[in-house]
Amino acid sequence: MTKKSPLYYIFAYLFLGVFALFNIIPIFYMIVGSFKTEQEYAASPFALPEVLQFSNYSKAWEVANMDVYFFNSLLITFISLIVTVMLGALAAFFLSRFEFKLRGALYGLFLLGMLIPIHATLIPIFMIMKNLSLLDTYLSLILPYTAFHLSLTIFILEGFMRSFPRDLEESGVMDGAGIYRIFWSIILPITRPAIATVVILNFIYNWNEYLFALVLISSESLKTLPLGIANFVGIETASLTLQMAALTIALVPIIIFYLLLQKQLVNGMVAGAVKG
Amino acid sequence: MHTLKKTRLAIFVGLLPSLIIYVGVAILPIILSLYYSLFNWDGISAKVFIGLDNFGDIFQDDIFWLSVKNNVIIMLTGLIGQLPLGLLLALLLNRSLKGNGFFRTVGFIPVVISSVMVSLIWGMIYNTEYGFLNSVLGVIGLEGWQRNWLGDPDWSMLSISLAYIWQNCGLYMIIFLAALQNISSEVNEAAELDGATGLRKVFLITIPMIRATILVTVIYSISNSFRVFDLIQILTGGGPAHQTEVMTIYMYNNAFLSRQFGYGSAVSILILLFSLIVVVIANRVGREKD
Numbered sequence: 055m056t057k058k059s060p061l062y063y064i065f066a067y068l069f070l071g072v073f074a075l076f077n078i079i080p081i082f083y084m085i086v087g088s089f090k091t092e093q094e095y096a097a098s099p100f101a102l103p104e105v106l107q108f109s110n111y112s113k114a115w116e117v118a119n120m121d122v123y124f125f126n127s128l129l130i131t132f133i134s135l136i137v138t139v140m141l142g143a144l145a146a147f148f149l150s151r152f153e154f155k156l157r158g159a160l161y162g163l164f165l166l167g168m169l170i171p172i173h174a175t176l177i178p179i180f181m182i183m184k185n186l187s188l189l190d191t192y193l194s195l196i197l198p199y200t201a202f203h204l205s206l207t208i209f210i211l212e213g214f215m216r217s218f219p220r221d222l223e224e225s226g227v228m229d230g231a232g233i234y235r236i237f238w239s240i241i242l243p244i245t246r247p248a249i250a251t252v253v254i255l256n257f258i259y260n261w262n263e264y265l266f267a268l269v270l271i272s273s274e275s276l277k278t279l280p281l282g283i284a285n286f287v288g289i290e291t292a293s294l295t296l297q298m299a300a301l302t303i304a305l306v307p308i309i310i311f312y313l314l315l316q317k318q319l320v321n322g323m324v325a326g327a328v329k330g
Numbered sequence: 331m332h333t334l335k336k337t338r339l340a341i342f343v344g345l346l347p348s349l350i351i352y353v354g355v356a357i358l359p360i361i362l363s364l365y366y367s368l369f370n371w372d373g374i375s376a377k378v379f380i381g382l383d384n385f386g387d388i389f390q391d392d393i394f395w396l397s398v399k400n401n402v403i404i405m406l407t408g409l410i411g412q413l414p415l416g417l418l419l420a421l422l423l424n425r426s427l428k429g430n431g432f433f434r435t436v437g438f439i440p441v442v443i444s445s446v447m448v449s450l451i452w453g454m455i456y457n458t459e460y461g462f463l464n465s466v467l468g469v470i471g472l473e474g475w476q477r478n479w480l481g482d483p484d485w486s487m488l489s490i491s492l493a494y495i496w497q498n499c500g501l502y503m504i505i506f507l508a509a510l511q512n513i514s515s516e517v518n519e520a521a522e523l524d525g526a527t528g529l530r531k532v533f534l535i536t537i538p539m540i541r542a543t544i545l546v547t548v549i550y551s552i553s554n555s556f557r558v559f560d561l562i563q564i565l566t567g568g569g570p571a572h573q574t575e576v577m578t579i580y581m582y583n584n585a586f587l588s589r590q591f592g593y594g595s596a597v598s599i600l601i602l603l604f605s606l607i608v609v610v611i612a613n614r615v616g617r618e619k620d
Contacts, residue, residue, distance in 0.1 A: 066422045070429075073419060074436045076496070080451050081439070083462050087454075099465040145348040148341045160345065167356050169609075171557050173578045174602040177366060177585050177595050178359035181373065201355035204348055233340040262444030264560045269586060280446035284564055287450050294460050301450055305443060312442045313435070320438055324505055328546055 081305070088298035095295050110299035117290065118300045122275060123282035130192055130278060131260040134199035138256050139249060141200070142207030147237050149208065150215040151223065161212065167205030172198075172265060180269055194270040195278070199260050206326055207252045214248035215241060251322045254315065258323065261308070279304055360602070366595035373591040384596035393572045394597070397580040398604075400487060404576060405555035405608075407491040408498070413547055415495065416502025421532060423503070424510045434507070437500035445497065449564035452493040456480050456565070480566050483573040490562060490574055497561065498554070502547055509543035510536070545616040549609055556605035577601045 087095055088110055090103040114120065149161050175198075183194045218241070226236040242249075267281040277285070283304050287297050312319055367384055369377035388394050419437065423430055440448060455462040456479035464476040479489040513536065521535040537544070559578040562568060568575035568583060575583070577597060585594025 063427075066425075066427060070419070070422055070427075070433050074433055077436045077439055077500070080455055080462070080496075084451055084454060096460060099460060099462070100469065141348040141351070144344045148344045152337070152341055154338070154341055160349070163357070164348075164352065167352065169553075169606065170356060170360065171553075171578075171601055171605055173557065173559065173581060174363055174598040175356065175359035176582070177373075177591050177598060178362035179355060180586075181362070181366075181591070182355070182359070184373075197351060197355050201351050204352050205356075208348070233337065234344075237344075258442065262446070264444065264446050268563075269582075280444050280560075284446050284450065287453070294454065294457070297450075298454070301447065305447055308443055308447075309439070312439065316435060316438075319442065320434075320504055323441060323501070324508065327501060327550055328505060 084298045084305075085302050087295055088302045090295050092293055092295050107295070110295050111303065114296050114299035114303060117296065118286040119274065119277075119282060120300065120303055123277055123279040123304075126192075126276060126282075127261060127279040130195050130199070131257060133192070134196045134203070134260050135253060135256040137196065138200045138203050138207050139252055142204050142252065143211055143242060143245065143249065144237065145204070146208045146211035146215055147241055150212045151218075151241070161208075164205050164208045167202060168209070170202075172202060176265070176269055179266070183270055189270060190272050190276060192276065195263075195266055198266050198270075199256075199263065203256050203259060207256065210252050210255075210325065211245060211248050214245055218244065250318060251325060254319055254322045255326050258319065259326075363595045363598050363602075366592050367599050369592040371592040372589045374589075377592070380592070384593050385600075387593065388596055388600065393575065394577075394580060396572055397568075397575040397577050400574060401556060401558075401576045401604075403487055403491065404494060404558050405552055407494055408551040408555050409548065411491065411495045412499045412502055413544075413551060415499050416547075417506050417544075419499070419503040420506035420510055421536070423507055434504065437503050439500070440497050441501045445560035446564060448493065448497045449561050452489075452496070452561075453480075453565055456489055480574075481570050483570055486566060486570060486574045490565060493561060493565065494558065498551075502551075505543065505547055506540065509540040513539050545612075548616070549612050552608050552612055553605055556601060556608075577604070 086102060087099070089106045089108075090110075091107055094101070094103060145164070149157060149164075179198055180189070183189045183197075188194045188197075223236050223240060226240050231239070262280060263278070264280040264284070267278045268284075271277055271281060274282075283300060286300055290296055290300075366377075368379060368381060370380045370384070371377040419433075423433060427433075458464065458478045458481065461479070463479060467473065467475045477485060480486050517535065517539065518531075521531050557578065558576055559582070562574055562576060562579055563582065566574045568579040578601060581594050581597040581601065584590045584597060
């Protein structure tokens with residue numbers, strides 16, 4: 055490769071540096087602010103806090119019902135995730151390893167979901183949940199989270215399972231194992247890398263989801279983290295430092311999760327975007 | 331060996347649960363939307379059939395066209411803001427620079443955190459009294475530039491666009507970077523032997539080589555722009571005076587705040603149609619160049 059001029063490197067670092075600052079400063083500013091008293095913040099928003107005000111955190115945790123939101127988000131995220139991945143893997147297994155009449159049509163139907171903007175389904179889903187008396191329950195979120203992520207889950211898993219050699223199941227068939235036995239003990243274990251991708255994708259999508267929660271959940275005790283925190287900030291307009299503490303509490307777990315699983319998460323989300 | 335009947339039953343049982351949930355919650359609502367859109371209906375009392383009147387009313391509503399315009403702004407923000415910026419960053423990171431990993435890690439953070447968090451963080455930046463932006467302007471002596479970034483109709487859409495760029499630019503950076511790293515070093519060497527260097531190389535060799543990826547990101551970016559909701563709902567709710575409404579917000583406000591379920595359903599059908607049409611056109615245009 056030809057050597058680049060020093061000017062190029064100056065430009066490159068300058069540009070990347072500005073970009074990095076642009077990404078970090080809003081978050082850093084928020085975290086610093088969350089440790090200040092309200093007076094300190096109002097007087098000099100850029101100074102570092104005199105004393106770290108951890109009381110903002112205990113207060114935000116309590117006032118904002120953070121424990122309730124965290125619990126609801128964890129519960130809904132994981133139940134939806136497990137249901138989606140289990141059902142999706144099973145569907146992908148049959149769609150990829152068997153030939154039957156409606157296979158192509160069914161596969162196409164499942165892929166169609168990736169084209170549907172969820173907004174186009176919002177009103178009917180609201181009415182369906184209302185008619186089933188499911189409005190304002192955990193299930194009212196678990197069902198759409200599962201339904202809308204089945205498409206991508208099936209797409210990724212089907213593609214992966216299709217690449218296995220045909221004679222893979224034969225040893226199982228020889229041993230007299232049933233179809234579900236073959237799925238569970240032969241196919242599923244070797245699908246693990248793709249399962250990891252869809253688990254991460256489903257986790258992040260469910261954890262971050264806002265619109266369905268906004269429309270389908272109204273009880274304070276059932277709100278998920280995004281909905282709860284958005285409401286809290288909307289109501290608690292008086293204290294910016296308290297808002298910042300609440301936002302930081304919500305942000306830290308996902309940042310840690312990201313830093314720990316960076317490679318898988320980035321690859322998964324890129325795959326999700328490019329294919330979806 | 332399995333009998334054929336047994337296999338069929340197993341396939342049926344295996345696919346049924348997915349199919350029920352998926353069709354019931356994702357496909358059926360599209361059909362219901364189409365059906366609801368023909369009625370005047372508040373979601374509670376009896377539906378009144380009015381044919382295509384909802385669509386007629388929508389097309390005559392200036393606020394709807396304002397929301398379409400704002401959707402176009404968001405779409406263009408994606409196409410001429412996020413994509414070129416992402417590509418430029420990817421080109422810079424494609425060489426072995428020190429701190430490469432750091433920039434990638436940092437660049438992707440906004441993509442991972444929820445759009446709710448992105449909106450709330452930017453809400454603090456734009457806060458009129460104590461916001462980051464106005465405070466910075468105050469410190470550097472540009473008090474005259476301070477303003478209500480989200481409440482001023484001249485600036486609100488621009489403010490939202492900036493937050494939108496922040497949110498997604500890192501995703502495109504990573505996608506382009508992956509594509510660039512797939513270009514074989516032979517291509518690069520051959521190009522340089524032919525005397526193509528610097529910008530010439532980028533435009534004549536590199537960009538054509540990743541054309542397929544660019545097409546994918548263009549389509550993704552367009553369909554993504556029709557789905558923007560959280561950011562605007564939280565930052566402005568569509569205000570001031572509808573100035574930042576996009577179609578999804580227009581739909582939400584009409585359906586869930588004004589309780590016009592038939593009208594809202596008609597809007598949601600239009601969202602679906604618009605996004606499909608634009609994606610199909612983008613696909614066509616992209617293919618033709620092949």
